[in-house]
Amino acid sequence: MPDPSTYRPKPGEIPVDPGVYRFRDQHGRVIYVGKAKSLRPRLSSYFQDITALHPRTATMVTTAASVEWTVVRTEVEALALEYSWIKEFDPRFNVKYRDDKSYPFLAVTMGEEFPRAQVMRGAKRKGTRYFGPYGHAWAIRETLDLLLRVFPVRTCSSGVFRRAHASGRPCLLGYIDKCAAPCVGRVTPDEHRAIAEEFCEFMSGNTSRFVRRLEGRMREAAAELDFEQAARLRDDVAALTKALEKQTVVLGDATDADVFGIADDPLEAAVQVFHVRGGRIRGQRGWVVEKESEDLPTLVGHLLQQVYGDADTVPKEVLLPVLPEDDDAAREWLSGLRGSTVDLRVPQRGDKKTLMETVTRNAQQSLARHKVARAGDLTLRSRALQELQEALDLDEAPLRIECYDVSHVQGTNVVASMVVFEDGLPRKSEYRRFIVRGALGDPVDGPTTIDDTAAMREVLGRRFRRYLEEAEGAGDLDLQAADSDGRRDRDEVEHEPNGGPIDPETGRPRRFAYPPSLVVVDGGLPQVNAAQAVLDDLGIEEVALVGLAKRLEEVWVPGQDYPVILPRTSEGLYLLQRLRDEAHRFAITFHRQRRSKAMTSSALDGIPGLGPGRQKALLRHFGSVKRLREASVTDIMSVRGIGPALAETVSAHLAGATPEPAVNLTTGEVLE
Template identity: 35%
Template sequence: MTTRRPGLPADDAPVWEKLKRLPVSPGVYFYKNQQGKIIYIGKAKVLRNRVRSYFVGTPDRPKTAMLVARIWDLETIVTRSDVDALLTEANLIKEHRPKYNVDLRDDRSFPYIRITKEDFPQVFVTRDIIKDGSIYYGPYTNVKSLRASLAVIRNIFTIRSCKYTITDDAIAKNKIQLCLDYHIKRCDGPCQGLIQKADYREMIDRVESFLKGDTGPVESWLEQHMQESSQSLAFEDAARFRDQLTAVRTYAAKQRLKTSDFYDRDVIALARQENLAAGMLLRIRSGKLIGKEHFFFKNTDDQENGALVGQLMTNLYTDTIYIPKEILVPCEVEDQDIVEKWLAVQAGYKVSLHLPKIGEKRDLQQLAERNAELMLAELIAQQKLKVEFIPKMVRALQDDLQLPAAPRRIDGFDISHLGGTETVASMVCFMDAKPAKKEYRKFQIKTVEGIDDFASMREVIHRRYSRVKAEALSEPDLILIDGGKGQLSAAKGVLDQLGLSHIPILGLAKRLEEVFLPGNSDALNLPKTSPSVILLRRIRDEAHRFAITFQRKRRGKRMVMSALDTIEGIGPKRRLALIQHFQSVTRIKNATVEEIEAIPGISHAQAERIKNALA
């Protein structure tokens, strides 16, 4: 029998068998823990070599050692090329956010400027990427600056602001009326066919040039039209073009930094401290600095700079339409050849990654690095302030309960049922006196029959905190039980059995809003209007609301199913298909026989039987 070194997965883990059958191909691999949850996603030029390397020798980084010890299962996706593997990895990390991958904070919420794919395109800010042929510029992290730029665009270009779908048919049938924007000369009236598609498209092309930082074509066009309007004695139009030209030149003048070669390029820099990192992007267009964006990473302690820069680039350039031909980077990028191939595919032309050593480009790189260091220092200062700040309500609760530490995380539990049926439990979590809804949990009570709130509370407390122990999850600073001495005693007994007696726990009785502590038969003498009781009541009410909502939802599903149970020939699979399609019995009842028959697995005779039974 082979003896494996400590820190490797258990001998019966499925990963060992799968390691023997790994393909010699590029692709993406998933590591899963014993609960089946994805804990790490990676890419590889050769899956067999890369995946097996985790299990050979001793990991040189603590985070990698922790990862390997938790691997239970493995899955792979073979891709056509290493470039496809790079993009697939980036998309899957965004979707699953595994625990041991570097976390690019809030990358899903960055705004873009979207130019829709229509005969008369709209231009607006969005945070949602829709793959419908629309053009996206971004991402932007400075929303204030972004909206200021969009305001300049609105002032210069007569782009429509409405959300209507303008088609030839809509114009011919006069479906859309002219709005105020047309009358104040902020729109050219495409809804009434008052501007041709080609002319509107030409204006959108100038908008795109503007967004790329090239204001020259816009200035030339405005100056030409100003002169033509003046010569034809259309002085009002000439004044409007003059004002727009002034706005463009004012906007361009704000871009103080200029380079001597007038090229388009992006400059990327990185600053690091402990397990945090800040990435900085400077956008240089036509030699002018037109914008900067910052990005924060966490859980970076085991990552090389090249890997972080590579991940930042895949997030930056996956959805944006324009990529400059040169990108300055602070170090050699991990799998740089693959990244450059992928960028070329995205851009449609060769994109070079360049590490500057001297000259003007090095000055740009140092400027970006200084900005990254400033942003990281600001983040650390904010985090320190956040850690040090404790809300007054939490401080008051600590004092009233005489707790050794401020109860910054409080878990609240409630039981809900209907006459002993459909019994469920809820757990809500408050962090610094505010709901942390990502930490909320719902439980279906499995071991209790009839009305027994004490046994139900024992079950849910045991299920929750045995998992907390097994998975080394964060323990609460305080547990709140919705109930009096009985429910509190039941919960406390479970905590003692699990070896978690050090976690403070209390009960809040509904009738008189009394607070009970373990071992005390009398309630605490706390004023009902005190900040402590107000906070506890808020948590209790939220737990009650969450439990009631879950219980009603389950009861509604059961009632829907029971209405279909009596129909001959409609078994569990067909009932489920009906509910998934129509969502309610009322909708099934109002549907036609043909609509019911359209559900896969439902015959015409069965559809008629369902319709008659629910009539």
């Protein structure tokens, strides 16, 4: 464990200017990012007596091996740089804001030719407009069903849209006038996009003009004695009014604001935010955050970065329980994102203070629910790591664990997976997939096969050779052995070895630059011994290794004749099972993708210069490979994008190719 005094900078070296600092561990990975009005006092505070620091801060400074800083001109620049570095490096010791539930959004895919309205969760996608979040998905569907009378935007999936377009018949919503049916040409793409834009404008809060427009058309229809049309317009007005009634008016002055409420205890804090647009609550969202030594103003500053760093819009007002530590800098940063002044303040009286109290009560209830749900979640994770440390006789708890699994069908289409858990939680950005090609460099997609033990040897060899290359900058290692057919897998190799775990061009960590504390392989003693032989050959001694056998959930350790038996109620065993199951899921998903691709391969694959686009053009023109094989060079040249040289290449390739026999993928038997 590094001693903070070994990398403590001299006080005179640290500037007093505002800036951003990064702590790195012994492998060069960024583990903490922070900002300061004055770097000297802030950094000096980390190097005081360890016993006086917050436990998590003490763990951070003893895990770190170096610290570096960047000086900026203003606090606003420091705020922006801190946010960008946290997003880029995802430091493990920075405060993590986790949604206390998965909130659904009403999304409109404006990036598509025919925009679609639908319920979406998860990460936001480029070119899609989002409204919400809502408390329940059924609330979105109910609101959408009301609004489709007035804004008949497409809601069907891509598959339904294509089938309707091919058959020339719209779906049910098209027949009942709740969809403009662009699939069958009732409206042009531009007309349908105009409908989608009006729908988005209504959802954004500009509602009054649509109600007034429909009421005006209703009166005109009644004056012309077209009572049937007037009745339809009356129902449309009623639908819009009902949709508006579902969104409670909380601020009478049509304010656009985000209202935050916070409830905290010594360990965690719950945050709730109400998104108010046009005086109405348009959405609600919540987070739960593990507190460190930060006080509430510091926590609020980080919260604003989390919420508005990637936000599409920033409201005119942001109402908070307390102002952030650098409120002027935060106000200037938010105003820059919005393009106009943002009012950042604590409400003192009136409707806004009442609403703040309501949001705070929601935060208190959220924290209470979370404390019940986590009733030992943090404790159980710590206990699991401690149990593994004691059962496997490790020097310290295994904070980073990697698990490997191999997937194949009777030795064909062999692939492997690597999943990573840090601090007992999955770190999916570190997951990797491997295509196992065998010792001779032949793809394992044909007659050549490979068993689990050989596959495990190859995968671990490739992974830890990459670790040695990237961590030590050893550019003369045997790259041919690391990838036996001379090619690099896109899923596992990103950069050439060039002097250490941090890529000098991007400044980001290399993909395999950090060793795990513990390696888990799916299997018993044969797989464990094979894996240990790889580590021994590479001279890696600091990595512990175990295998988890499925039959009796035995934990096998290299060099021991008998397994370690963990109690069925052991949290350590439960963590190993989660690792093994996650590795199996990740491997089998990749294997199914590979097998599906192999089953749909075409005789046109492998023809030089003939990519997927030209293959589709040929098949669309001739209808099948059989007809293409019978076509002349002149006929092939008639297809757009196919020149004389390529046409001759295609004709020669198909003339020399023999039809491939059908093969049973389970038994390997050739079918007649």
